[in-house]
Structures are given as structure tokens and as C-alpha cells.
Amino acid sequence: MHQESHVTSSNIVRDIIIGMSDGLTVPFALTAGLSGVLDTNHLIIVSGLSEIAAGCISMGLGGFLAGQTEIEHYDSELKREYEEIEKVPETERKEVEEIFIAMGVDEALSKQVTLQISQDKDKWVDFMMRFELGLDKPDKNRAYQSAITIALAYLTGGLIPLAPYVIIANNQHGFYWSCVITILALIVFGYFKSKVTGQPLLKGTLKVAFTGILAAAAAYAIAKMIS
């Protein structure tokens, strides 16, 4: 039970990181780019919110459908493995043996271990799924949860760079404040991301901040160039 709760919480953390990485970066970059070419804040806010809606749906729904596909794929492979151990048990036993031989176990012992594993059909199929196909059982509820977590994290991240344009009427001032609070947010997010994923704190934080700043600089440069 402890293990399970650990896995669940780190999946949520992983989804928050996925959503917030893009959420803090893309809407920030887009609004920064547009702030250099638009006269009023209004259109910056409209563009920013449109982008956030599109990003939430693309990442959230996209993630949900990908999760569903993963479950379907796992289930169809599982069915096939059960069929195969019925139809061609000797071929399947040979496959298990070869996995053990590759691990450095001699042939005689590999045969013995294989014989024991293949006593229990569920354990045998489980072995094939994990060690032959490299597939872990996907959690059926994860797809929903993951979609909502990613979308909310994208929304939260995206509203941060947008807030100054809503509060401050002047779009140049809005741009400065958007840079200030978003870079701060990127640093805070980068720090927690590094802590959670066990990366060196300074390096991890700088990576996140640098990605956001580079994306914004590129969007700004492109918008300036073509307008």
C-alpha cells in the first residue's frame, strides 16, 4: 500500500510538471511576442486565453486519448500472450529460457526456472508482458486523472504571464511585469521540479528558466521581424 501511494503521488507530480513546463513557457512567449507588435493589451489577453484553451485541450485531451490507447494496447497484448501460452507453450517457454540465458544463467538452470514460472499461467503471462514486451500494467483511472492534472497545470502556468496584461493597462509595462513574474515563477517551478526529480538544484532551475526565456525571445524576435 505504501508503494502504491508513492507511485500515484509521483504520477500526479509528473503530470503537473508536464503541464506547467509548457504552460509557463508557451503563453508567456506568445504574449511577449505580441506585446512588441500590438498597441492594446486587449488582443494580447485574447490571444493568450485562446492559446491557453487550445493548449489545455491539446495536452489534456491528447494525454487522455494516449492513455486510453495504452490501456487498449496492453489489453490486446495481454490477450495475445494468454492465447500464445495455450497454443504454442513450447515456443513461449523457449522465449522465457532465452531471457534467462541473456541474464547470465546457464541453460539447465534456465529450463528449471522457466518450468516453475510456467506453472502459474497468470505469473507466466505477467513475466512475458514485463520482461519480453517491457509493458507495465497501465492504471485504468490514470487517463482521466492525468488529463485533468495536465490541463489544470497548463492553465495555472499560462495565467501567470497573462495576469500583468490584465492588471496593467499599458502594454509595455504589462510586458515588463509579465517577464518579471514569469521568470520568477520559472525559477520557483524549476527549483521544485529539480527537487522532486532529484536533479542538481542550480542546474535544473537554470534549465527551466532558460527554456522559457529562449522561447519568449524567439517569439518576440519573430513577431518583431515580420510586423
Add this chain to the structure above:
Amino acid sequence: MHQESHVTSSNIVRDIIIGMSDGLTVPFALTAGLSGVLDTNHLIIVSGLSEIAAGCISMGLGGFLAGQTEIEHYDSELKREYEEIEKVPETERKEVEEIFIAMGVDEALSKQVTLQISQDKDKWVDFMMRFELGLDKPDKNRAYQSAITIALAYLTGGLIPLAPYVIIANNQHGFYWSCVITILALIVFGYFKSKVTGQPLLKGTLKVAFTGILAAAAAYAIAKMIS
């Protein structure tokens, strides 16, 4: 060698799918949203290109840095496993035994297999990495290749919905043509994605098209509402 080339090509395909899923969806949705509120195509194109630049960098560089982190994480875990089998070999052997017992192998045989695997330190560590920690050796060149593939796929996907606004001066006509060619592109992409990932073709195609259309509808509705 055959196996390896198979894995490499499907990694590229996977990266193309990742980049193009969002690339066909988010710039399409954003420009569709803005076409309802902007009078000239010029700003739609500026916004679209800014978004594509931001998206390419966020997804490409983000993916690159994530890949680097994965390599660093793998290397540090590898180093720790080598240290552990030197320092506490009995504990590590016990862990291997427990993995086999969980597979349905009896205690005596688990001990024997463990003894054989632990003869060769490289194979032993390899076993611990894959079966205790569930880590596969990341390819050092993958991070670069993956970043470039994802960014180019995003760019390619993003230019499709933008093209009509560049070619057609009237923004309403641009919007209609953008919808037509992007929905066609989503269908073609959804078809190939389903084929490559082994999903049912009709269902898989509809999923991709539906995500793009829903994102565009949401962006359009939000832009209309607040402008």
C-alpha cells in the same frame, strides 16, 4: 542489428507523432480563435508564427533537456548499483532472489539463479537496473535527435493551418480554408498515426481529428466571448 534499427525508427516516428499532434492542433486553434476577432490576416500570421516558435522551443528544447536528465539519472543510478553490489552484496543478492520469488520461482531455485547472475558484475547490475528499478539504458544521441524531430514536426504541423492566411487576403476566407486543410491534415495524420501505433483506423483517426476540432472550437469561443 535488425532489432536496433527497428527501435530507432519507431522512436523517430514517436517523436514525429508527439510534435505533430500539438503542432497541428494548437496553432490551428489559436489562429481560428483570432480569425473571429481580428480584422487583418497580418496579426493572425504574426501570432501563429510566434506560437509556432514558442511551441518548437518549448517542446524541442524541453524534450532535449528531459532526455539529458534521464541520461544523468540513469548514470547516477548505475554508479550506485555498482557501489551497492561491492558494499552490500548479500543485500543485493537478497533483492534479486525476491524478484524471482515474486515471479513464482521457489526459494532454493531463486538462490541458484541469483548466484549465477551475480557471477558477472555487469550482468548483475544490468539485472538490477532493469528489473528492480525498471530503467532502460537511454541512448545518448537520442536527446538531440528527439529534440530536432519534435521541433520540426511541430513546425511542419503548425505551418499547415497558417498557410491559407498567408495566401488568402480575406481573413474569413482564410479561416474557412484553414479549417478545411487542417481537418484534412488531421485526418491524414490520424490515419497514419493509427496505422503506425496499431490502433483501429477509424477510431484512431476520429480521435485525432476530434481533439484538433475541439481545441479550435474552444479557442474560437473564448476569443469571441471576451472580445
